[in-house]
Amino acid sequence: MAGVWVKEFDFLQQKLPGIAAKKRDGNTFVLDQPWELLRFGRHWFQPGWWQLECVQDGYATGVEVRLASPSDPLLSFQVEKGVVAIHLPKKGPHDVSVLISPWPGRFSFAALKLRRLTNTQELAFLANAAAAVFRRRRSMARIFSAAFRLMNGEAVGVRAEPPAQASHARPESCAKASLDVGIDQQVVQFDGFCAMIGPGDCFDLRAAEVVAKMFASSPALMAVYSDVQEGAAIWPLPQWDAELASHANFVGLPIFFREAAYDPATSPWQHLKRLVEQLGVGAVCRVPLPLVRRAISLRHPIEPPPEPSGCDFPRVSILIPTKQRIDLLAGCLRGLRDQTDYTDLEVMIIDNGANKRDLADAIAQIGEALPIRVIEDFGDFNFSRLINAGAAKASGDVLLLLNDDVKPTRPDWLKRITASVMNKEVGAVGARLLYPDESIQHAGVMLGLGGAAGHPWKGLTPDVTETIAQLVLPSQRLAVTGACLAVRRNLFDQIGGLDEVFAVRFNDIDFCLRLHKLGYRNIYRGDAVLVHHESKSSGADNLTARSRSRVAAETRVFQMRWAEAIVDDPFGSPAFDPRSEAGRVRRELLSPRPTQGGIVGDHVSLAYMAQSRST
Numbered sequence: 001m002a003g004v005w006v007k008e009f010d011f012l013q014q015k016l017p018g019i020a021a022k023k024r025d026g027n028t029f030v031l032d033q034p035w036e037l038l039r040f041g042r043h044w045f046q047p048g049w050w051q052l053e054c055v056q057d058g059y060a061t062g063v064e065v066r067l068a069s070p071s072d073p074l075l076s077f078q079v080e081k082g083v084v085a086i087h088l089p090k091k092g093p094h095d096v097s098v099l100i101s102p103w104p105g106r107f108s109f110a111a112l113k114l115r116r117l118t119n120t121q122e123l124a125f126l127a128n129a130a131a132a133v134f135r136r137r138r139s140m141a142r143i144f145s146a147a148f149r150l151m152n153g154e155a156v157g158v159r160a161e162p163p164a165q166a167s168h169a170r171p172e173s174c175a176k177a178s179l180d181v182g183i184d185q186q187v188v189q190f191d192g193f194c195a196m197i198g199p200g201d202c203f204d205l206r207a208a209e210v211v212a213k214m215f216a217s218s219p220a221l222m223a224v225y226s227d228v229q230e231g232a233a234i235w236p237l238p239q240w241d242a243e244l245a246s247h248a249n250f251v252g253l254p255i256f257f258r259e260a261a262y263d264p265a266t267s268p269w270q271h272l273k274r275l276v277e278q279l280g281v282g283a284v285c286r287v288p289l290p291l292v293r294r295a296i297s298l299r300h301p302i303e304p305p306p307e308p309s310g311c312d313f314p315r316v317s318i319l320i321p322t323k324q325r326i327d328l329l330a331g332c333l334r335g336l337r338d339q340t341d342y343t344d345l346e347v348m349i350i351d352n353g354a355n356k357r358d359l360a361d362a363i364a365q366i367g368e369a370l371p372i373r374v375i376e377d378f379g380d381f382n383f384s385r386l387i388n389a390g391a392a393k394a395s396g397d398v399l400l401l402l403n404d405d406v407k408p409t410r411p412d413w414l415k416r417i418t419a420s421v422m423n424k425e426v427g428a429v430g431a432r433l434l435y436p437d438e439s440i441q442h443a444g445v446m447l448g449l450g451g452a453a454g455h456p457w458k459g460l461t462p463d464v465t466e467t468i469a470q471l472v473l474p475s476q477r478l479a480v481t482g483a484c485l486a487v488r489r490n491l492f493d494q495i496g497g498l499d500e501v502f503a504v505r506f507n508d509i510d511f512c513l514r515l516h517k518l519g520y521r522n523i524y525r526g527d528a529v530l531v532h533h534e535s536k537s538s539g540a541d542n543l544t545a546r547s548r549s550r551v552a553a554e555t556r557v558f559q560m561r562w563a564e565a566i567v568d569d570p571f572g573s574p575a576f577d578p579r580s581e582a583g584r585v586r587r588e589l590l591s592p593r594p595t596q597g598g599i600v601g602d603h604v605s606l607a608y609m610a611q612s613r614s615t
């Protein structure tokens with residue numbers, strides 16, 4: 001039953017539910033932690049064009065209003081250059097939340113509201129927006145895309161003036177230096193803690209206060225590390241990842257140590273690992289904010305670990321659903337034959353209605369090089385059901401889910417995956433999947449992107465990818481894609497396989513999250529590399545009303561089941577822009593304040609700090 005439809009939503013008048021009510025003092029919001037999201041509950045917005053009105057007292061660090069529903073998991077109103085409006089269809093209530101600022105502090109407003117535009121305002125806004133679109137490339141394609149979405153009852157966002165494009169995803173330069181800085185590191189003393197930083201690093205003016213509050217709020221916390229702005233780029237770090245830490249120093253500098261925990265005789269990285277080993281992961285924490293800025297990047301190409309040897313490599317059953325694109329399946333089978341150095345495997349093709357002659361020809365091309373079995377299931381496409389049917393007849397101790405449009409490129413890929421799968425603490429294992437141009441298609445799943453889940457770093461080029469430890473080396477994720485996912489057969493059976501309520505979307509992520517809930521670690525093998533022709537065999541999800549309804553239904557179930565994981569993915573970062581899968585960080589993190597005195601932007605040099613302490 002519908003609630004009360006509103007034409008205006010004033011955040012300064014609306015009550016925050018529960019203990020969150022303490023976060024507001026009149027027209028001022030009081031934030032204690034980085035990235036605090038204020039939740040205003042569920043509300044019904046009158047269909048039509050809506051706009052955010054925001055007048056903030058003092059310097060604005062970025063305000064974002066989010067609306068979420070199963071049909072539109074992430075609608076985002078942000079304060080930025082240009083006027084933004086979003087058309088909301090009549091689809092039911094939206095969950096409302098606000099991100100006032102990534103940084104903790106007190107933030108006061110003269111106005112903060114969403115308002116429904118009048119008919120006259122709509123016409124004026126759309127005229128300005130159309131004029132702006134016509135000044136951009138591919139203007140007609142943009143207009144037709146927006147019109148198509150409007151006619152199909154989807155939410156559409158329009159900007160009257162495009163903002164200046166910020167450079168935020170590429171380092172200005174890559175010095176040939178290691179992240180494991182030792183000789184050139186510097187120690188800066190604060191009240192109760194110290195910081196290990198690199199040469200020439202500048203602190204954000206708010207860094208000391210943020211770190212001091214973290215130490216004060218958690219007596220067990222011994223060390224803190226943070227993101228860094230390197231030139232024009234920020235590469236957000238995950239929470240402590242024991243898998244990644246076993247292969248490389250993924251933290252770098254700065255590292256802040258509580259005074260009682262500081263050991264000048266040990267390198268910061270080694271001391272960080274020792275604290276975790278002795279006191280547990282609660283002794284170390286990440287701050288997903290750029291507390292330091294440095295002029296150039298200290299990143300360098302990272303070598304993958306050696307091919308595993310001396311491991312137990314049991315039989316692997318490869319489960320490949322197929323239907324339309326037998327040409328892609330043929331390429332997949334050739335890759336398994338020619339680019340897979342693995343002795344004991346079987347291939348299970350689950351036929352969902354493929355042309356029998358084409359399928360037989362594709363299998364015949366492989367000859368006797370691979371043991372191939374075909375299982376027929378001609379019902380409506382349901383990826384979960386097809387995989388479960390193949391698993392029921394598989395004989396391997398390891399099951400590998402593989403899309404028919406995925407093709408191996410390096411012979412050692414399956415040995416690397418299986419080496420992780422056979423670890424008794426590990427649940428699902430995924431691979432690095434590339435587009436044909438060798439840019440990233442999948443490097444693990446991050447919960448929260450797009451309001452539910454997505455693939456961060458999508459489209460990242462090889463030269464940049466090879467400098468990021470989290471993408472090149474084995475590391476933890478909450479989930480990996482079912483396009484290439486391996487798991488021990490006993491675990492697959494233990495949790496009942498894939499949930500068939502998820503016919504197309506979220507089945508793989510739900511499967512991984514159920515394993516994670518049981519205490520298993522899901523691993524992304526960045527050193528196991530394959531090519532994925534994404535969506536070519538299954539098609540787009542939003543072409544028909546039926547498919548959109550199915551997507552909304554699956555999204556609703558996923559959001560209800562995994563709401564907590566969507567809010568906080570420890571192996572992702574809130575610093576990523578949730579509206580993009582390109583690995584972009586949020587624009588406000590890269591927007592410096594004006595230079596003033598000895599202060600450079602938001603950051604302060606060591607010389608300035610020393611002068612301040614001496615006066």
